[in-house]
Amino acid sequence: MTTHHLAVDLGASGGRVMAGSITDQKLTVQEVHRFSNEMKSKSGQLVWDVDALFSEIKQGVHACRDKGIIPTSIGVDTWAVDFVLLDGEGQMLTPAVAYRDARTDGVMEEITQHMMKEKIYSYTGIQFQPFNTIYQLAALKKTHPDILEQAQSYLMLPDYFHFLLTGKKVNEYTNATSTQLMNAFTKEWDPVLLKSIGVRSELFEEIVLPGTHLGGLREELVDEFGFDLEVIIPATHDTASAVAAVPESKETIYLSSGTWSLLGVENEEPICSKKALAYNFTNEGGVDYRFRFLKNIMGFWMIQEVKRLYGDIHSFDDLVQASKKVEDPAIIDVDQPRFLNPLNMIEEIQAACIETNQRVPAKSGDVAACVFHSLTHSYQASINQIEEIVGNTFDQVNIIGGGAQNEYVNQLLANQTGKKVVAGPIEATAIGNVIVQMIAKGKIRNLAEAREIVARSCPLKYYNPHRGEVHHG
Numbered sequence: 001m002t003t004h005h006l007a008v009d010l011g012a013s014g015g016r017v018m019a020g021s022i023t024d025q026k027l028t029v030q031e032v033h034r035f036s037n038e039m040k041s042k043s044g045q046l047v048w049d050v051d052a053l054f055s056e057i058k059q060g061v062h063a064c065r066d067k068g069i070i071p072t073s074i075g076v077d078t079w080a081v082d083f084v085l086l087d088g089e090g091q092m093l094t095p096a097v098a099y100r101d102a103r104t105d106g107v108m109e110e111i112t113q114h115m116m117k118e119k120i121y122s123y124t125g126i127q128f129q130p131f132n133t134i135y136q137l138a139a140l141k142k143t144h145p146d147i148l149e150q151a152q153s154y155l156m157l158p159d160y161f162h163f164l165l166t167g168k169k170v171n172e173y174t175n176a177t178s179t180q181l182m183n184a185f186t187k188e189w190d191p192v193l194l195k196s197i198g199v200r201s202e203l204f205e206e207i208v209l210p211g212t213h214l215g216g217l218r219e220e221l222v223d224e225f226g227f228d229l230e231v232i233i234p235a236t237h238d239t240a241s242a243v244a245a246v247p248e249s250k251e252t253i254y255l256s257s258g259t260w261s262l263l264g265v266e267n268e269e270p271i272c273s274k275k276a277l278a279y280n281f282t283n284e285g286g287v288d289y290r291f292r293f294l295k296n297i298m299g300f301w302m303i304q305e306v307k308r309l310y311g312d313i314h315s316f317d318d319l320v321q322a323s324k325k326v327e328d329p330a331i332i333d334v335d336q337p338r339f340l341n342p343l344n345m346i347e348e349i350q351a352a353c354i355e356t357n358q359r360v361p362a363k364s365g366d367v368a369a370c371v372f373h374s375l376t377h378s379y380q381a382s383i384n385q386i387e388e389i390v391g392n393t394f395d396q397v398n399i400i401g402g403g404a405q406n407e408y409v410n411q412l413l414a415n416q417t418g419k420k421v422v423a424g425p426i427e428a429t430a431i432g433n434v435i436v437q438m439i440a441k442g443k444i445r446n447l448a449e450a451r452e453i454v455a456r457s458c459p460l461k462y463y464n465p466h467r468g469e470v471h472h473g
Ligand code: LRH
Pocket: 078, 079, 080, 081, 099, 237, 238, 239, 258, 259, 260, 262, 296
């Protein structure tokens, strides 16, 4: 019998509820609900509206039923690092502060003065990003130590939604790794790191693996939907779900492309070498204890911001078309923290061009070309670093996620790297989310079989260097 599994995939700019199923050894994911999301400014902080997000999740379940589908299970994934703190009654003690909020300014620098980067890296294998949970908690400890005293539990955003669905509190492994507070070897919250920021270890829950059966819905939700469904924890870090859906995981570099560009390879062991630290690569946890050895590149966030500032007079396609006409665009280092949340992205890009003595992009096409070309330059630099660290060269880059629809960037990357670029699956995150649920339900044997199913179910596009042609596969 065909069963349906709901993947709730929440992103920084929008969320979707997708119903996944397998028929004749082919996997399909069907969108049942879509909504927008954004950071909101509240009492001087940038926050996520988690109540609104939860009500969208519920609407997704209703929409699924309205399509005549009664799902068997559900799992939620979101971006990494963000969390809520709850009191003994399960009420939020702070808003869900967004990782781009300025509260972490200077905190990473401060912490790493007391505890050497080498030591933190040797425990966690996690990259140094100013917004990592460890620095968010340290910032909170400084400004609101009372909240940390009162708090009874720490839940990351997907953990919180799973709690709202079931009443049960757990911390999921892949997302826990992104905090830079989990020990990569013991797979437990690291007591030394927690002590270094003065946070009690009792706040944290048991770390559970993707595929964990959490149980049925709270009674009031069963009443509301008219049916129960099982919550199965997926790889709750969206990038971990996306990487689980990379069809040929061994021979390829992957680029999970969305608000962020996450470029890396999948490994069976973490690489915590001096070079990996110097190049700031991360070893985030994946499905089946794989390691996502990757780098965060600023991603399409930059072009999303540029588009927003033009007051939506230009569509993405306008920006791409205008960009194509620009010769010799300015190239900037997109990975500078100045681009994380500048007051005005266009002005920040222009300032970076002035500082590097380049022609200042004035028209929308110039700005867009600068972003697209600078991103592919950064991809190229990271590919060189990976090949240097792992001592291997790769013939192919597999772009997954929504950004894989940008044919212009796909071709630019092929030209830039001289490698074959494979685009797809576009729905990698939702697919990765549902395959973990399907494995847990015994519908798929294991990750290897899941990847074979993805390879034969999802249309991929191939881009060869220089020729500018696209083959459909
Ligand atoms: C992508 C992502 C990325 C994290 C960032 C916070 O959505 O999860 O992997 O580094 O958001």
